[in-house]
Every structure is written in C-alpha cells, then in structure tokens.
Amino acid sequence: MAGIYDVAIVGWGPVGQSLATLLGRRGWSVVAFDKQPGLYPLPRACHIDHEAMRILQAMGIADEIADALAPAREYLMLRPDLTVLSDLPRGWQTPSGWDASYHFFQPHIEGILDEAAKSTPGVTVRQSTTVTQVRDLGDTVQLTVDSGDGPEEVHARFVIGAAGANRLVKSQAGIDSENLGFEATWVVVDVEIKPGYEEPKVPDTGQVLDPAQPRHMAWLGTRHYRWEFMLLDGMDPVEAAKPENVWPKLRHWVNEESAELLRSTTYTFRSIVADTFNTGRVALAGDAAHLMPPFMGQGMVSGMRDASTLAWVLDLVLRGAAPLEFLDTYTLSRHSHVLAYINESVRVGEMVCETDPEKAAARDRMLEAQTQTPPPFQPPVGGFFVPGPLGGQLSLQPxxxxxxxxxxxxxxxxxxxxxxxxxxxxxxxxxxxxxxxxxxxxxxxxxxxxxxxxxxxxxxxxxxxxxxxxxxxxxxxxxxxxxxxxxxxxxxxxxxxxxxxxxxxxxxxxxxxxx
Ligand SMILES: Cc1cc2nc3c(=O)[nH]c(=O)nc-3n(C[C@H](O)[C@H](O)[C@H](O)COP(=O)(O)OP(=O)(O)OC[C@H]3O[C@@H](n4cnc5c(N)ncnc54)[C@H](O)[C@@H]3O)c2cc1C
Known part of the structure; x- marks a missing residue:
C-alpha cells in the first residue's frame, strides 16, 4: 500500500529499537517515533541474560554487544556486615549458546542498539516527535504525530506501543492493566573509577539484606559500578539522590577522589501487567505492556522477548500467511511468561526489601539453611506449542x-x-x-x-x-x-x-x- 508503513512504533527505547531491527531485517517498512531528541540519559538496565543475547544475535549485533559486556557469575545475598548469606551462581550451561548473565553500563550498549536499528534498510526513525493519538481504522492505523510544526497524520498497517510507562497507546486502544501491588522506591547511582585508582572489591551482584536499609551493588564491567539504596518511610526521594547524601553511603568502597558520580536518581519499582498485549491492529511491547521490579534484571529482557515473538507473528500476518487474529498468538505466548517473571521478581523483591527485623531474621535463617542451589528460573512460553517433553521450552542452540x-x-x-x-x-x-x-x-x-x-x-x-x-x-x-x-x-x-x-x-x- 503506497504511502503506508507496514509498522509504526511509538517509543524508541531498547524495545522499540529491537523490534524495528527485527522487522526491518525481515524486509518490512517501519517508522518509529520518540518524543525525546536523543536516548534516555539516566541509569536503568545493567543486566541481560543468555536469551537476550540470542535475540541480539538475530538482530546481527551480538558480537558487537558482547564486546561491551562483562559476564556476571555470582548473585550474592549479603548480611549487613557484607558477609555472604547465600550465593546463586550464574555459571550454569544455558540452552542458548551464550553465558547465563552479563552486566554492562547502559550507554555502552544503547548506542549499538540505536545505530543497528537506524542502519537497517526500511527503518525510519523520527526523534523529537510526539505521538498524540492512535486510531485503529480497521484496515490500517492512523497516528497523529507532532514534531513541533503542528499535528501530522501518518498511516501504518500496524502500530506497536513501546512508549515505556507512557499510557497513550494502551489507553487509546482501551487496554486495562492489573496492578500486582509491589511498590518500592530506591535511589540508583552509577559510578566510574577514575584512571589510576584501583577498582573496589564489589561482587558482580550483591544484595545487602539489611532491614535498616536494603542495598544493592553491582560491577558493570569497564570500571563502572552501580549502587542502589531503598528509601525508608519519610525519606525525601529528591534529597536522597543528591550527591552530598549519596557519597557517604559509597565511602566503604569509593570516594570523591577515586570515582566520578555519573548518574544518581530515584525510581519507584512497580509490578503491572496489561490484560492483553494486542487488540485489532495495535500491540503493546516492553514496559508499555508490563512493569516489574528490577531484582532479577528482567524488565528490558522481557521487552526484548516481546520484540522477538512479535516480529515473527507480525511477519506471518503481514505477508498474508496468517490472518489478523493470529496476532493473539503474541499475547498467548508472552502474557503468562512475563507474568511468571513479574511474580518471581516480586518474590525476590519482597525478600530483599524486608525492613521488619523479625521477618528479616527468619528470612536469613531460611537462606542459611538452604543447602542446594535452586534451579535456574526458566518458565515455558505461554502458548502456541504442542505440550510434550520439549514443547514451550527454549530450544538448544549448538x-x-x-x-x-x-x-x-x-x-x-x-x-x-x-x-x-x-x-x-x-x-x-x-x-x-x-x-x-x-x-x-x-x-x-x-x-x-x-x-x-x-x-x-x-x-x-x-x-x-x-x-x-x-x-x-x-x-x-x-x-x-x-x-x-x-x-x-x-x-x-x-x-x-x-x-x-x-x-x-x-x-x-x-x-x-x-x-
Ligand atoms: C533502576 C532500574 C534498573 C533496571 N535494571 C534492569 C536490568 O538490569 N535488566 C533489565 O532487563 N531491565 C532492567 N530495568 C528495566 C528496563 O530499564 C526497562 O524494562 C526498559 O528500559 C524498557 O524499555 P522500553 O523500550 O520498553 O521503554 P523505555 O526505555 O521507557 O522507552 C520508551 C520511550 O518512549 C518514548 N515515548 C513515551 N511516550 C511517547 C509518545 N507519546 N510519543 C513518542 N515517544 C514517546 C519515551 O521518550 C522513551 O524513549 C531496570 C529499570 C530500572 C528503573
């Protein structure tokens, strides 16, 4: 159809970028909009898993991204004095042909995702352009966008809402969400060690289970480190993220002389899932479809899984090999799968965020008594498979x-x-x-x-x-x-x-x- 894009994507975060690349590589024309002129500047994701690496491989950039990653081998639960309560090793042999877990400093990989998508034939990216309305016309979708010169209409065969926490596409498509109830506010800080200074001894991932103030620290590779602190009742989120209040909490490892404070901000972690991820010619992906607390590092990874599934389901519909209703396969595949990750992230989050000293002591005793490492968390995909010994599981990539x-x-x-x-x-x-x-x-x-x-x-x-x-x-x-x-x-x-x-x-x- 002349003048009509195959797919329009609202939001140029990592999920929109991944989907644009996967669809563009299949030969479809894609237009993506983001209201921001550039990439999001604040600290967020620092972990991806083997499955995300396999998706990046399908996007043709796994090797390039791998150069910017550090394999993450340990996930330690620590006592307030930093001694180890329990260790969840991440060295298991995955099905995907990649290591189980990796850490990174977000700007190092975001640039690669952005460039890969923009250089994919058929992908058009319009930053500094806000989408203000989305209308499903039955045979196409109409978007109203504004780049600063007034409203403009754009048409596509399908629209994907990948606008993160922004509810525009979700509410205009009439999709409701379920709030699963977990909520916690944390200060998130990224630090780079200055040249000539020794790197601090920080675990790949360390959750400090201190009821007085739960904390998290991680090595991100390439002299970058992350610290996070939970806000307790009555703490002011703006004050808590100010450098003068952050530095005293880092001095056990680094100080103003040895390290640079790159970013410091406050996030409220939530657990929310949309009732459906598709309706008519509209679908949701990434944070627009689901939010989870980051204790398993699975928010963006889940969004990349959305992109991976949506790309092949849309491909079949776009080339007429499957009817429009086949898009339901996307929700069927993804909804219960991501819900499993949200529930598990909430379970870990509640364990980490415990501030009641008695409950915290009981949790510690439980962790100390654990003699066996729990199996890796790998739920089956939600649907569109034949039940059997392998149906719904991740396949092995040799x-x-x-x-x-x-x-x-x-x-x-x-x-x-x-x-x-x-x-x-x-x-x-x-x-x-x-x-x-x-x-x-x-x-x-x-x-x-x-x-x-x-x-x-x-x-x-x-x-x-x-x-x-x-x-x-x-x-x-x-x-x-x-x-x-x-x-x-x-x-x-x-x-x-x-x-x-x-x-x-x-x-x-x-x-x-x-x-
Ligand atoms: C502290 C923290 C740590 C995290 N750690 C991890 C981790 O280790 N691993 C992991 O997998 N995940 C992690 N996450 C989650 C991860 O950051 C998110 O899941 C991911 O960034 C979501 O990507 P997205 O593309 O869906 O949305 P976003 O990155 O939010 O992008 C949405 C884009 O849409 C644009 N937009 C919004 N409205 C409009 C509009 N109307 N018109 C045009 N554009 C619009 C915005 O400008 C934005 O650029 C973490 C999150 C936090 C807060």
Missing part, C-alpha cells in the same frame, strides 16, 4: 560446522521457523498439506549430527555439531526431530515422519486458518 568453522546455528540458518532432526526424515514423503505448511510458514529443515559421527542421507542440509549436546538433548526427550519457532521456543518434537506430519498439520491449521 555450534555447527559451516564453511570450515564452528558457528552458532541461528547464524547459519538465519533464525527462521526451523525443523531440526537427527535422522533426516524424508520430507518428500510428506502430504501436500504438510508440505504447504512448510512453504507458507517458511520452515527451514536441517539435519544435525554429533561431532565425529557419519552423516545420514538427506535432501536437507546436514551440519555436524560441535560435541553432541544437541543430539543428546533430543535423544533424552525421546525425539528425533524438533520444530523451533523463530523466537527460539520449541513448537513440538517427536519421532519419525508420521508424528512430524501430524505436528505440521496442527501447526498449519493454527496458523493458516481462515486465510
């Missing part, structure tokens, strides 16, 4: 031999809907309906063999994995094939051609219905 070097599988296959098998089922024997699903959904088949084992005969590309983790993963699930969604979650797994055919038919019915 390195495979390609043109003489081991590379991450998504880079080789370019992150499509993938049919990965270890025995190379003969796809020529599939029914016409199943073959049609492969073509219309854009499923890319590949056969993976364990390192050093012979390759089966197959018409599909065959790759040798580095080691045998992928083949063992499938065998342990009693499967010979796995269908992987473009956002890395397993749609279904099974053994042999007959179960594959049934799964493709189910997939075809749920995607293609009413096209």
């Amino acid at each position: 390195r495979v031999l390609h043109n003489g070097e081991y590379r991450l599988l998504d880079d080789v296959l370019a992150s499509p809907f993938a049919l990965l098998s270890i025995d190379g089922p003969d796809l020529a024997d599939l029914s016409e309906a199943a073959t049609q699903t492969i073509d219309r959904v854009g499923i890319v088949p590949a056969v993976l063999t364990a390192e050093g084992t012979p390759s089966p005969e197959s018409a599909s590309p065959v790759f040798a994995e580095q080691g045998d983790r992928f083949t063992q993963w499938l065998r342990a699930a009693g499967a010979t094939w796995v269908l992987v969604r473009p956002d890395g979650y397993v749609y279904d797994s099974g053994i042999g051609r007959v179960s594959l055919e049934a799964s493709l038919n189910t997939l075809g019915e749920s995607v293609l219905v009413s096209v």
Whole structure:
C-alpha cells in the first residue's frame, strides 16, 4: 500500500529499537517515533541474560554487544556486615549458546542498539516527535504525530506501543492493566573509577539484606559500578539522590577522589501487567505492556522477548500467511511468561526489601539453611506449542560446522521457523498439506549430527555439531526431530515422519486458518 508503513512504533527505547531491527531485517517498512531528541540519559538496565543475547544475535549485533559486556557469575545475598548469606551462581550451561548473565553500563550498549536499528534498510526513525493519538481504522492505523510544526497524520498497517510507562497507546486502544501491588522506591547511582585508582572489591551482584536499609551493588564491567539504596518511610526521594547524601553511603568502597558520580536518581519499582498485549491492529511491547521490579534484571529482557515473538507473528500476518487474529498468538505466548517473571521478581523483591527485623531474621535463617542451589528460573512460553517433553521450552542452540568453522546455528540458518532432526526424515514423503505448511510458514529443515559421527542421507542440509549436546538433548526427550519457532521456543518434537506430519498439520491449521 503506497504511502503506508507496514509498522509504526511509538517509543524508541531498547524495545522499540529491537523490534524495528527485527522487522526491518525481515524486509518490512517501519517508522518509529520518540518524543525525546536523543536516548534516555539516566541509569536503568545493567543486566541481560543468555536469551537476550540470542535475540541480539538475530538482530546481527551480538558480537558487537558482547564486546561491551562483562559476564556476571555470582548473585550474592549479603548480611549487613557484607558477609555472604547465600550465593546463586550464574555459571550454569544455558540452552542458548551464550553465558547465563552479563552486566554492562547502559550507554555502552544503547548506542549499538540505536545505530543497528537506524542502519537497517526500511527503518525510519523520527526523534523529537510526539505521538498524540492512535486510531485503529480497521484496515490500517492512523497516528497523529507532532514534531513541533503542528499535528501530522501518518498511516501504518500496524502500530506497536513501546512508549515505556507512557499510557497513550494502551489507553487509546482501551487496554486495562492489573496492578500486582509491589511498590518500592530506591535511589540508583552509577559510578566510574577514575584512571589510576584501583577498582573496589564489589561482587558482580550483591544484595545487602539489611532491614535498616536494603542495598544493592553491582560491577558493570569497564570500571563502572552501580549502587542502589531503598528509601525508608519519610525519606525525601529528591534529597536522597543528591550527591552530598549519596557519597557517604559509597565511602566503604569509593570516594570523591577515586570515582566520578555519573548518574544518581530515584525510581519507584512497580509490578503491572496489561490484560492483553494486542487488540485489532495495535500491540503493546516492553514496559508499555508490563512493569516489574528490577531484582532479577528482567524488565528490558522481557521487552526484548516481546520484540522477538512479535516480529515473527507480525511477519506471518503481514505477508498474508496468517490472518489478523493470529496476532493473539503474541499475547498467548508472552502474557503468562512475563507474568511468571513479574511474580518471581516480586518474590525476590519482597525478600530483599524486608525492613521488619523479625521477618528479616527468619528470612536469613531460611537462606542459611538452604543447602542446594535452586534451579535456574526458566518458565515455558505461554502458548502456541504442542505440550510434550520439549514443547514451550527454549530450544538448544549448538555450534555447527559451516564453511570450515564452528558457528552458532541461528547464524547459519538465519533464525527462521526451523525443523531440526537427527535422522533426516524424508520430507518428500510428506502430504501436500504438510508440505504447504512448510512453504507458507517458511520452515527451514536441517539435519544435525554429533561431532565425529557419519552423516545420514538427506535432501536437507546436514551440519555436524560441535560435541553432541544437541543430539543428546533430543535423544533424552525421546525425539528425533524438533520444530523451533523463530523466537527460539520449541513448537513440538517427536519421532519419525508420521508424528512430524501430524505436528505440521496442527501447526498449519493454527496458523493458516481462515486465510
Ligand atoms: C533502576 C532500574 C534498573 C533496571 N535494571 C534492569 C536490568 O538490569 N535488566 C533489565 O532487563 N531491565 C532492567 N530495568 C528495566 C528496563 O530499564 C526497562 O524494562 C526498559 O528500559 C524498557 O524499555 P522500553 O523500550 O520498553 O521503554 P523505555 O526505555 O521507557 O522507552 C520508551 C520511550 O518512549 C518514548 N515515548 C513515551 N511516550 C511517547 C509518545 N507519546 N510519543 C513518542 N515517544 C514517546 C519515551 O521518550 C522513551 O524513549 C531496570 C529499570 C530500572 C528503573
């Protein structure tokens, strides 16, 4: 449609930037608006996980971002005297092909996200432009925007509200939210160690469980550090963030001579989730759809998951391979998944923010008595998968031999809907309906063999994995094939051609219905 963008994005934060890149790389025209002239200048995210790295990989910038990251190996719960109460190691082997956790100084990675999106063909970014109205016209969406010269109308086939805490798109689309009740106000401070001064001994993440004033500290890599202090009843948030009130709390580690105070501000952490993440031609992503306290470092990561799922769901609808109603798959996938992260972040937050001395002592005894490390928190995706041993779980991304070097599988296959098998089922024997699903959904088949084992005969590309983790993963699930969604979650797994055919038919019915 001439003069109409495929997708308009309201908000140029990390979530809007990620979505623009993922859609632009799929060939769609995207226009994004932000009321600010530049990127948000205050301290916020400092942690991302392996799944976010896999999404950054799909955006083509994981290696560049990785250079600005420091792997985060420990999450310590500390007593007020800074001795260790409990250690939640972050060194576990993830499915994604990346380390479990990373820390960073936000401006170092925001510039990369911004530049990657702006240099993606088809992406137009209009900063200093406020979106004042969004109207779903049924076959298109109309946005009213203002760059300072008065209102202007822009049309798109879909609009995504990624405007953070701003409620404009949410309220104009008539979407309500649920407030889950947690609220706490903290001062957040970023510091850089000056040249020539030794770096302080600060854990990768340390939560100081002090009922007198809960605190947090983190090493962000590259001589940058974060400290946070919870405000107690009656404390003035503006006063508390002033340098003269912040420095005395840092002097155990740094002082005005050894370090520069880069940013100091106050945030109220909340827990809120929108009732739905899509309606008609409008969808919400990132903080516009959900807010969580930052104790697991999952707010932005959850927004990046939104972008990753929304990109492939929208792609199918935009190219006419699925009807408009298929957008509901986005809410189905994301709502309960992010709710699980919000609830877990609230659970950790309530534990950290405890100021009642008796309850705090009981919590400490509980942590001291813990003998086993809890398993990593990895909830399944909310929907659009077939229940089974692997359905809904994150798929395993191995390195495979390609043109003489081991590379991450998504880079080789370019992150499509993938049919990965270890025995190379003969796809020529599939029914016409199943073959049609492969073509219309854009499923890319590949056969993976364990390192050093012979390759089966197959018409599909065959790759040798580095080691045998992928083949063992499938065998342990009693499967010979796995269908992987473009956002890395397993749609279904099974053994042999007959179960594959049934799964493709189910997939075809749920995607293609009413096209
Ligand atoms: C102290 C703190 C620590 C955190 N730590 C972590 C962490 O370690 N890891 C993690 O994953 N997350 C963390 N988070 C959460 C993370 O910062 C947010 O989830 C993330 O920034 C949200 O990104 P977004 O793109 O959805 O929204 P935002 O970054 O808020 O961007 C929204 C954009 O929309 C623009 N906008 C608003 N209204 C309009 C309008 N009408 N027209 C045009 N533009 C508009 C705004 O100017 C803004 O640029 C933390 C948050 C805080 C406060």
